[in-house]
Structure formats: structure tokens, C-alpha cells
Amino acid sequence: MADVARLAGVSAQTVSRVSNGYAGVNDATRRAVLDAMKELDYRPNSAARALKRGEFRTIGVITFSLATTGNVRTLEAIATAAAREGYAVTLLPVALPTQDEVRGAFSRLEELAVDAVIVIMEVHLLDAVTLTLPPHVQVVVVDSDAGDHYTVVDTDQAGGTRAAVRHLLDLGHETVWHLGGPEDSFAAQRRADAWRAALAEAGRVTPPLVRGDWSAESGYRAGLELARASGCGAVFAANDQMALGLLRALHERGLRVPEDVSVIGFDDIPEASSFLPPLTTVHQDFAEVGRLCVDAALRKVRQEEPERGTTLVPTRLVLRASTARPGRRDAE
Structure with a gap:
């Protein structure tokens, strides 16, 4: 100088x-x-300036999986929103959602010098075996039932599910079957709970829940089971990838979509409009989730403490050709 x-x-x-x-x-x-x-x-010397100011212009992100569409798109949205604010992102994947793994991840991020941490959990923070996050770190949580303990940003899982179930019932289907995600996933459980509640509110019978693991292959296996189920005329899949596998299974078993079985997914991945038939699905606004996460994290950094509790990002139902009235050839 x-x-x-x-x-x-x-x-x-x-x-x-x-x-x-x-x-x-x-x-x-x-x-x-x-x-x-x-x-x-x-x-x-950015490192020297950061030490002098006590500000590193970096946000840490901890995630337990990069295998799911939701986590990857949320991470992309966070990185985009952070870059817009002049911040870099340091990603730290964690193998298992255990207390030791979480504690180790936070310790590592402190060594790497970050201003705040966004945790993409997809787990139940309020379970009997509770994961606790370090109290001295500025933390924002995505996709978890952390209640009022943390600042949480999440998609309106229940609202999106209710819209999907109502759409199928309004078309005239007697009930809606559910291809759910893994049991340990908060998002999967929230969607399954909302599915049951929507059917109960409508006075409809709740069929047995069939689970997958978010992958298209698990959707295919579950689809073979659903194809054998008596009276299965409408299915709400907890994500689009499983819906893709379900479509393949139904096709192989000689069942037409939507003439014989209506199918709805969740996520609205870019490929959903190219499925055969194009998939009716619930759209998640991942860009808004990422923006709100970064905004909350930076407010904490600036000591403008955001309120604890959950901010829900609205969803919307995207109608395509995979749903129709029972027995009709023309898709809605």
C-alpha cells in the first residue's frame, strides 16, 4: 500500500x-x-481486511445430502443470492445428521471463517433425539421443524399438498393415493401429514401410504405396487423424480396416464414439462427460499435480528396433462 x-x-x-x-x-x-x-x-489483502473488520463476507452452508433435487436447487439459490450481495459461499456436506457430525461441521466452518451459517437440514430438529446448533453462531435453517428455536425458511409443504389433493378430488376421483418420500425426511413427513388431513377433511378413505427414497428408481418400484392396488385411480407423488418412475411402471403395466390413473408430482423440476405425459405438479420457488435465507443470515450478521420461527414460501399448482377426470381421455 x-x-x-x-x-x-x-x-x-x-x-x-x-x-x-x-x-x-x-x-x-x-x-x-x-x-x-x-x-x-x-x-x-482480503484476509487482513476481514480480520480487521471482523467480517469475512462468506456464508457457510451445511447440508446432509446433495442427492435430492430440493437440496441442490436450494443450494444453487443460496449461492446466487449470496453472490448478488457480494458474499461467497463455503459448502460443507455432512455424512449423517448426528450431533457429533453437526458439531464437527460448525467447528470446521469457524476455522474457515464465515459470517453466518445456513443449514439445509431436512430432518426433525424437534424429535426426541434433538440436534442442537451452537448458540454463538448466526444460523438460518432450511427445511426443518425447528419451531421457534431458530430462524427457519421453508416451502409451504402443507399448502402445496392440499392443492394437489383438492385438484384430484375436484376432478372426481374418490380418493388419492400417496407415493411418499423417506420416513426420516421432514419434507416427506409434512407432505404425508397434509395428504392425510386433506382426505380426512373431504371425508374420503385414506389408502395405504407407499414410500420411496426420492429417486426415480424407487418411484418405479412403488409404481409396480400401486399398479396392482385395487381402486388406485389417482396418485400424489411427493416429488417429480418418483413421479417419473411411477409413470414408467404404470406404462409397463398397461395403465394409461391420465385416462386410467392421474398423477401429480411436487417440485416442478425443469424436465417435468417433458415427461410423457407432461406432469402436473406443485411448483416450489427455490429462488425465493434462497433469497430469504441469505437475507435472514445477513440481517443476523448486521445485528438486525430476524424473528425466530418459520417463514413459508408459497407454492402453486402447475396443471399439465397427467391429470384428468376418471374415465376421460381429455386431460385437464
């Missing part, structure tokens, strides 16, 4: 102001400093 100041004919303080983007430096002086920086190949 002293070399730059000498070459530009200014004080070191002026160089500091220019390198940090502060106002109050006239254009001619700013150009002289920037030219000197370029000539000397000078770059401000």
Missing part, C-alpha cells in the same frame, strides 16, 4: 479508501490510485 501511495503521490489512507470503495475521493485521485495499483499489480 505504501508503494502504491508513493507512485500515485497520495497518502496510504487515500489508497485504503479507494481500495475499499469509500466515497470522498475525487475522480482524478481515484484514477491515479487505480493506475498505480495496476502498474504495481497490487491487490488488497
Whole structure:
């Protein structure tokens, strides 16, 4: 910095102001400093500046899986929103959602120097075996039933599910079967609970729940089971990937979609409109989830503490060709 100041004919303080983007430096002086920086190949030491300010402009992200569409798209949205605010993202995948793994992940992120941590949990923080997060770290949680203990951002799982079930019942189906996600997933459980509640509110029989693991292959296996089930004329799949496997199984068993069986998914992945037939599904706004997570994290960093509790991002039902009235060939 002293070399730059000498070459530009200014004080070191002026160089500091220019390198940090502060106002109050006239254009001619700013150009002289920037030219000197370029000539000397000078770059401000971001690590030193971070230590001085106590701000690293980095957000840590802990996630337990990168195998699911929801987690990957949420991570992408967080990275995009953080970059828009001038922050980098440090990702730390964790093998298992155990207390030791979580504690180790937070310790590692503290070593890497982050300002806040966003945790993509997809687990039940309020279960009997409770995962606790370090109280001294600025934390935002995604996709969990953390209640009022943490700041949580989540998709409106229940609202999206109710819309899907109501759509199928309004078409005239007697009931709706459910291809659910894994039992240890918070999102899967919330969707399954909402499915049961929607059928109960409508006074309909609740069929047995069939589970998959979010993958298309598990949807295919479950689809073979559903194809044999008596009276299965409408299925709500907990995600689009399992719905894809379900469509294949129904086709192989000679059942037409939507003429014989209506199918709805959840997520609205980019490929959903290219399924055969194009999939009716519940759209999740991952970009808004990511934006709200980063906004809440930065408010904590700036000591503008957001309220604890859950912020729900609305969903919307996207109608395509995989649902129809029972016995009709024309899709709704």
C-alpha cells in the first residue's frame, strides 16, 4: 500500500479508501490510485481486511445430502443470492445428521471463517433425539421443524399438498393415493401429514401410504405396487423424480396416464414439462427460499435480528396433462 501511495503521490489512507470503495475521493485521485495499483499489480489483502473488520463476507452452508433435487436447487439459490450481495459461499456436506457430525461441521466452518451459517437440514430438529446448533453462531435453517428455536425458511409443504389433493378430488376421483418420500425426511413427513388431513377433511378413505427414497428408481418400484392396488385411480407423488418412475411402471403395466390413473408430482423440476405425459405438479420457488435465507443470515450478521420461527414460501399448482377426470381421455 505504501508503494502504491508513493507512485500515485497520495497518502496510504487515500489508497485504503479507494481500495475499499469509500466515497470522498475525487475522480482524478481515484484514477491515479487505480493506475498505480495496476502498474504495481497490487491487490488488497482480503484476509487482513476481514480480520480487521471482523467480517469475512462468506456464508457457510451445511447440508446432509446433495442427492435430492430440493437440496441442490436450494443450494444453487443460496449461492446466487449470496453472490448478488457480494458474499461467497463455503459448502460443507455432512455424512449423517448426528450431533457429533453437526458439531464437527460448525467447528470446521469457524476455522474457515464465515459470517453466518445456513443449514439445509431436512430432518426433525424437534424429535426426541434433538440436534442442537451452537448458540454463538448466526444460523438460518432450511427445511426443518425447528419451531421457534431458530430462524427457519421453508416451502409451504402443507399448502402445496392440499392443492394437489383438492385438484384430484375436484376432478372426481374418490380418493388419492400417496407415493411418499423417506420416513426420516421432514419434507416427506409434512407432505404425508397434509395428504392425510386433506382426505380426512373431504371425508374420503385414506389408502395405504407407499414410500420411496426420492429417486426415480424407487418411484418405479412403488409404481409396480400401486399398479396392482385395487381402486388406485389417482396418485400424489411427493416429488417429480418418483413421479417419473411411477409413470414408467404404470406404462409397463398397461395403465394409461391420465385416462386410467392421474398423477401429480411436487417440485416442478425443469424436465417435468417433458415427461410423457407432461406432469402436473406443485411448483416450489427455490429462488425465493434462497433469497430469504441469505437475507435472514445477513440481517443476523448486521445485528438486525430476524424473528425466530418459520417463514413459508408459497407454492402453486402447475396443471399439465397427467391429470384428468376418471374415465376421460381429455386431460385437464
